[in-house]
Amino acid sequence: MKISYHWLKEYVAFQLSPQELADELTSVGLVVADIKPVEDDFCLDIEVTSNRPDCLGIIGIAREVAAIAGGSVHFPETNFVTADTSISPLITVTVEEPILCPCYSARVIRHITVAPSPEWMQKRLQCIGLRPVNNIVDITNYVMMETGQPLHAFDLDKITAHKILVRRAMSGEEIVALNGARRALFHDMLVIADGKKPVAIAGVMGGKETEVSEVTRNILLECAQFEPRQVRRTSRALGIASDSSYRFERGTDYDGIDRVSQRASRLIKDCSGGEIANGAIHITSGRHETKKITLRMEWLHKVLGTEIKSDRVLDILKKLSFKILNDTENFIDVEVPSFRSDVCREIDLIEEVARIYGYNKMPIKTSISIRGHTKNRYEIVEDHVRQFLIGLGFYEVKTFSIVDASPLQSINLWLDRTGIEIVNPLRQEESRLRTSLLPSLINVKLYNLNHGTEQIKIFEIAKVYLAGNKLPLEKNCLSLLSDADFLTLKGVFEALLRNLGVVSLCEWIPFNESRLFRDGRAARIQMGNDLVGYFGEASQELGFKEILCLVEIDLDVLVEKVNFAKKYLDLPQYPAVFRDLALLVNEEVTWSSLEKCIIGTRVDFLKELKFFDVYRGKQIPAGKKSVAFGLCFQTKDRTLTGEEVDDAQQMIVDTLNRTLGAELRKAVTV
Amino acid sequence: MVDKLEAVTRNLHEEICSIDTRKEAEQLRIKYLGRKGIINDLMKLIPTLPIDRRADFGQRVNSLKSEFTNSIETLLQKMSVQAVPAVKAELFDITLPGKPLSGGKKHPLTQTIDDMKEVFANLGFEVAYGPEVELEYYNFEALNIPADHPSRTDFDTFYIKDDVLLRSQTSTVQIRIMEKQKPPIRIIAPGRVYRPDTVDARHSFMFHQVEGLLVDEGVSFADLKGVLYQFIKGYFGQNVQMRFRPSFFPFTEPSAEVDISCSLCGGKGCSVCSYSGWVEILGAGMVDPNVFKAVHYDPEKYTGFAFGMGVERITMLKYGINDIRLFYENDLRFLSQF
């Protein structure tokens, strides 16, 4: 809401410079975003919050200034002499929808001369950024800016059958609005119609056909109240917004309507030489209850945490035009002025007192009670994971949850669960909630590659969104991307598990169902019945020259497996015996099958099994490979003898031979 | 004989001067002091001399011997201090850089959230989470924002279904927690929120908020000021000033916006603070009684306050970042700065 500094001074006396005024208004909640000098005046741009429609007129601002600076508000002249001719034969008004239009007031002014408005008025309108049109249009704008109440002037001679009907639109009706927009109207919209057709969209905009022009001689001045929700819905549905709809949506002052109509009529008479028909049509429905609120001083002090003297409280409320009905030591009964639609409850009055008293004058109480703070399990694990990966040189990234519908982003790893679409996306291209973090990480890799960073190690902890019942399933995921091969990143993953105290064994199951991963180089990771995640080298189809490895882990599952409880184990007192073996096996024999087989021998002093390498070369027949690993034997209570270890080793080699056809190539005693 | 002694003395001086290494020094010592060394040879000459000259000659040989011993010891000592040979080999450049080892970094937004969590943890606030895809009820109605209310204009929202949306504020978590728990409540809720704002240097359709809520008996506006005062001093530093301005949020009454003195210009005014000396950092207020009614708390018994702040905004202020898009581009040259 823009106001003119000098225009404001017409309604309230104050001794503040524009900057001081701005500071004062800001401190009571009317933030002045900008002060701009305009010729010999200043334009103040005030941010009015949606609960204060009363401040969408300069008089409303003047009331606030009066409360701050201690003056009183002068209202402009509204009295005038009418012509003998009565309004009744000139126009009839029927309100068919009293709930949507609780009040409709009409006046007729005849024999006017449409001309430019007076210079002082033009200057003020220009100061607040309005373009002068002609005296009639300018006056309706001027009075709206003054009072916050929108008005509309129709060319009376273009109203068919001397008849105004406030009704719902009928199917098939349309209108060309003042701004030239042609719109089809729907039955749920409220219109102002004449004997034949809609002449205005109620509360939103007048029609082109009945617009006041240079040749207009007689006008119908409308001043009404429309139901805010109705105006808002219609304005949104038609895509037409105006200064009027902005005000009606927020709520206008029911009690002020007649006075505003009089004010505008007076100005029109003064500026256009017309004569005001005798009487006005004023249709109201029901009775507007005045709101009465009791303020308990004790509650005021409790909520604000400070004692404000009742004299000061009374003074503030009076200055804000609240009528004091009764005041005792403990209670103040007030009547709320009709323009303060936002004040309905005791708490609203408390805010009014606090606002004017000054938030910054209220005490700062720093004696908050002591309360222990515990971190929840998820938070602890998340912090731990983050810290661990950073230590290994990984950078944390954050990418958007809303993604496009490209094939890459459409990748769905998490079994049978489809993605979620946004009904009203910002751009058609970005309309889905993601089902995996990996495509976004790949995009980050590409972005960095294009900006000269060749090598990256990144991770993200965020949610993926999978179809659920009423609400989707939001799964917390941890995803990593690194310029590394399979086993390097697998090493990172395994180190992470150890660090988190995860003891459950991972099963690495071949996974070739996703375009994301390279065939034969991808796995689904399973811990018992729980799916932990997906791991693999990026598919060559993604077009990266170097090897890139990716993993996406279900963090919620992982959190359940984490075990931070630690127990000290005695350090070994007796020496360990090491044996290194190299076995010849068929290509198909996996390490995990060798491992399972060795563990299955249940040699109780086999302490550790350590993989060394796989060798394929000259001495190795085709279809075979040599797998080298180390065995570590140790007991707690004695030194092992050579024979014991030899026997155990032999037993292991024999078992491997029997079950997996492994042949011993080499055995080294270390 | 004296001539010979003088010749030996002269040679000895020359030879000592030309020594470069320990080895040479050892060899020289053997040459002179060894059993078959030159000095011993000189001693052996003593009996061949006339009696009256023997004492004098013997004395001179002895002083030569001790002089030589001293010189050679001093020399050896010097060499051992100079340590390893003065070999004219390659020089080790100790100013070369260390072998590169790149540590990773937390995303700057995570760092901000972690810093906030820490300050609030000290004040007894626990972290709470809630869904990002929410029922319209939690985002609006329960927060005292009825349908078609003008304040909804301030809360444009992405919809999934008629009554399911992407939360536009983390205040939703307040309601979910209060539905489950009875007071006292002291939580902060960090998380992603979504608003259909066209992306530019200041706007993003996705950003992060940290929401706080404290509910108990006898909580007042003065407590709200106290907690935010502690937070602002704890997070932004002791010298920062704060200012409360009345504002409007449907879910709080009274409502406030909180500014801190601009750290860039120290309050004198600059482009960051639009020449006001103040920058807005959070919204706050006393929980509206209607919100308590929605979660079946007795508004006559309990009072409380809530506050919310934008993580991107505060991070941008803290580091002087001028474009919100940088947070989501994840350029490593950006991330590595924090």
Ligand SMILES: [Zn+2]
């Ligand atoms: Zn500044």
